Amino acid sequence: MAAFGTVFMPHMIQARFADNTWSESALVPSDKIELHAGAHVLHYSSTCFEGLKAFRHEDGSVYIFRMDANIARMKQSSKLLNLPDFDESMLEQMIKDIVKEYADETPAPPGSMYIRPTHIGTEAAIGKAAAPSMSSLLYVLLSPVGDYFAGGATALRVLLEEDGMRCAPHMGMVKSGGNYASALGPILQARSEHQADQILFCPGGDVQETGAANFILIDGNEIITKALDSTFLHGVTRNSILTIARDLGMTVSERNFTVSELLERAAKPGTEAALSGTAAVLTSVGTLIHNDQEFKVGSGEPGEKVVKLRQALNNIQWGKSPDNHGWLTKV
Numbered sequence: 375m376a377a378f379g380t381v382f383m384p385h386m387i388q389a390r391f392a393d394n395t396w397s398e399s400a401l402v403p404s405d406k407i408e409l410h411a412g413a414h415v416l417h418y419s420s421t422c423f424e425g426l427k428a429f430r431h432e433d434g435s436v437y438i439f440r441m442d443a444n445i446a447r448m449k450q451s452s453k454l455l456n457l458p459d460f461d462e463s464m465l466e467q468m469i470k471d472i473v474k475e476y477a478d479e480t481p482a483p484p485g486s487m488y489i490r491p492t493h494i495g496t497e498a499a500i501g502k503a504a505a506p507s508m509s510s511l512l513y514v515l516l517s518p519v520g521d522y523f524a525g526g527a528t529a530l531r532v533l534l535e536e537d538g539m540r541c542a543p544h545m546g547m548v549k550s551g552g553n554y555a556s557a558l559g560p561i562l563q564a565r566s567e568h569q570a571d572q573i574l575f576c577p578g579g580d581v582q583e584t585g586a587a588n589f590i591l592i593d594g595n596e597i598i599t600k601a602l603d604s605t606f607l608h609g610v611t612r613n614s615i616l617t618i619a620r621d622l623g624m625t626v627s628e629r630n631f632t633v634s635e636l637l638e639r640a641a642k643p644g645t646e647a648a649l650s651g652t653a654a655v656l657t658s659v660g661t662l663i664h665n666d667q668e669f670k671v672g673s674g675e676p677g678e679k680v681v682k683l684r685q686a687l688n689n690i691q692w693g694k695s696p697d698n699h700g701w702l703t704k705v
C-alpha cells in the first residue's frame with residue numbers, strides 16, 4: 375500500500391485573497407500551483423495547515439469529524455502568522471464541496487479521506503521579512519488513507535529531550551511548516567543514535583509533545599496530559615480522547631508534569647502512554663529513552679486502555695456509537 379499522504383485526489387478546491395477580498399472558490403487540478411518565485415511563503419514561511427478526516431458509514435454516507443474545531447484552529451494559525459483572515463463559513467463550504475466531490479472515493483473503515491486545508495502567503499515581495507503578505511492562497515487537498523495499523527500496532531520508542539525545544543515557544547500552537555523543519559534535525563539524530571521513533575520534547579523537564587502528536591499518560595483510572603498553553607499544539611484528537619475518557623468514568627488531569635514524575639509512573643505495572651493525532655489516532659508508547667537509559671512503560675507492549683480509547687473514538691467516527699457530542703458533519 376502507498377505510504378500515508380502520497381496519494382491525492384486529482385482536484386482540490388482553492389480561493390485566492392487579493393485586494394482585500396476573497397475570490398469565489400474553484401475546483402482546480404491538485405498536481406500544481408502557480409506561484410511567483412518571490413512568494414512570501416517560500417522565503418518567510420507564511421504557511422499553515424490543518425489535518426482532519428472524513429469517514430464512510432455503513433449506509434454509504436460520508437461524515438467529516440470535528441470540522442469546526444479544525445477550522446477554528448486554522449483561523450487561529452492564520453491570525454498568529456498574520457495571514458489574511460477568512461470566514462469560518464467560507465472554509466467550511468470549501469471542505470464540504472471537495473469532500474462531496476470525492477465522496478465515492480472515501481475509503482471504508484479502517485480507511486478514511488484525509489483532508490488537508492493549507493493557507494500560504496503569495497505576495498511576491500522578498501523585502502517583506504518583517505511584514506505580512508497582502509495576498510494569499512487557501513486550498514483544500516484530499517488524500518485517501520488506509521489502515522494506519524495494518525502491520526499490527528506496535529509500541530513506539532520515544533526519546534525524552536530536556537534541552538532542545540520543538541519550536542519557538544510562541545509558535546507552539548500554530549500548525550505551521552517552519553515548526554516541523556525546526557524539529558526535523560533532532561528527530562533524525564534521535565533515530566540514528568537511539569533508534570527512537572519520535573522525540574518527546576520536555577523543555578526544562580516539562581513533558582510537552584512530540585514532533586507532530588500530543589502525549590498522554592494513563593496511570594490506573596487517571597489520564598494525565600499537559601495543560602493547554604501557547605507552547606504546544608492543541609490537538610483535536612487530544613480533546614476528543616479526554617472527552618471520551620471522562621464519558622468512560624476516567625479521571626482527566628490536565629496539568630504540567632515532569633520527566634521524573636513520568637519515569638516514576640511509567641515504572642509501575644499497568645501504566646500506559648500514547649501519542650495522539652489525527653493520522654494515527656492513538657498509538658502506544660512502549661519505551662522511553664532518557665540519558666542513554668531505556669525505561670519500559672508498564673509492560674512495554676501496546677496497552678489495553680489505549681486500545682479501548684482508540685476503539686471508542688473510532689466507533690463514533692465510523693457511526694457505530696452515537697455521536698453524543700455533535701462531532702460529525704454529513705456532507
Ligand SMILES: *Cc1c(COP(=O)(O)O)cnc(C)c1O
Nearest residue numbers: 586587588607609610611651652
Ligand atoms: C497536528 C498536530 C498534533 C495533533 O493534532 P490533531 O488535531 O489531534 O491532529 C499534535 N501536535 C502537533 C505538533 C501537531 O502538528
